[in-house]
Amino acid sequence: MAATTKMDRSNRIKQVFTEGQRPAFGFWQLFPGTNVSRALAGSGIDWVMVDCEHGNIDDAAMHEAVPVIAASGASPIVRLPGIESWMVKRALDTGAHGILIPLIRTVDEVKSVVAAAKFPPEGQRGFGSPFAAQGFEAGVSSVDYLQQANGNLLTMVQIETQEALDAVEEIAPLVDVLFVGPFDLGNNIGHPILGKMDPELEEAIARILKATVAAGKKCGIFCDTGEQAKRYAEMGFHMINVAVDYTALRATLAKSLAVARG
Template sequence: MPAPVNTFKQALAEGKTLIGCWLSFAEAAAAEAMGTAGFDWLVIDGEHAPNDIRSIRDQLMALAASPSHPVVRVPIGETWIIKMVLDAGAQTVLVPMVETAEQARELARACRYPPEGTRGVGGAASRATRFSSIPDYIATADEQICLLVQVENRAGMAALDEILEVEGVDGVFIGPADLSTDMGFKGNSAAPEVQATIADAIRRIRAAGKAPGVVGVTEEATQGYLDMGAQFLAVGLDLLLLVREARALSARWKAKI
């Protein structure tokens, strides 16, 4: 039996546009509920949400029956954490702050078993192998791992063409908040200079045969990124969806008093 097919990676390779959302609660119950919303993919955020390997694992378990594909964003691009989330059952990994082609190559190697890569061969008791019930996992896993790298500052943008040449990188995700701040706009991702940089990056990513991704937190920004050609597009954050609706509900009823 081979490793399960990564339907998210397959869809990106087919050129499909996929709509996703961020998971920021770091709770399995919230992830399970979001898994019923109809998103194509959901990001388990290990960078800015209070996650550890156990909570990441629990959210992967909670999404196992969902049609929404889990994407795990690791806190940093290090081999050890990539090994852990892959063994926990992640098939798609999102890595923040990638600035060089050499860094991208090391990340690609971390997602593959030797001799092509550096992933540790010790998954017999892991979720990835379904606890040794997938006998051909090690022989077939590499081709089902999807690596997404985040380019979100001027250094990364300067090295984008070289990063796009790295074999094993399936997609490049643009981080508007970090990029705009690094460009001197303090989180103002709507600045024309920032938008022009994002549009140019998306064009270059597509031209290289890779999948471009981005996150939008307003209707205007999200539509703009879709029009630019973003292929995997995050359209919101679960926590913000909750607090916005809660604040609007509170204000609406208090206004009636």
């Protein structure tokens, strides 16, 4: 299906979702810096997660990362530190193509996040950022952004608590993407990842995917290797992280050092 609006044409991850031919693959950014953003986004990846929860990325670094990622051809997605409405607004006002909210627990929390991410009459988001349109193609005006944002920007929540897992069938219809955080999910349901995944965690992940597909939405998952990403792609996940800048850098350096030492 062809993109129909200026914002649609600029939103790479949404294009991949609409085409439905393959998963949208991404990288995770923990380091601040526009050169880091540019390197990740320019690799041919579909999206980059600007991690303001666990990454070393503050508000100013987020504002710098988002437009660079978008200009490099990938979709910038911002993971917030929490669920507060002002955080949602700050992230979207940078020009981000979507937001990811961690540690969701209740249906009411999800509804409040959706309201914060949508302009009236669908939500309560305030309008006025001069930066919001910069994440999209040239010529997207403030009016275009106001008219197209509700239908174009992606609201994503992480299912990584027992409470959210218990309510996953109710949560799925409310958002665009359910994103599995396997480490926190494992910890919260009593089956932490200690070198392997327990069957109970695998079953929980399968339940999240099933609920998402049943609701006609997209399901994402965090992986930190290409091998893991390939496995979950074959399972039918729609949005998959492939690598993290910090761990990929360490692994590459360690490998090169090992070769040098013989």
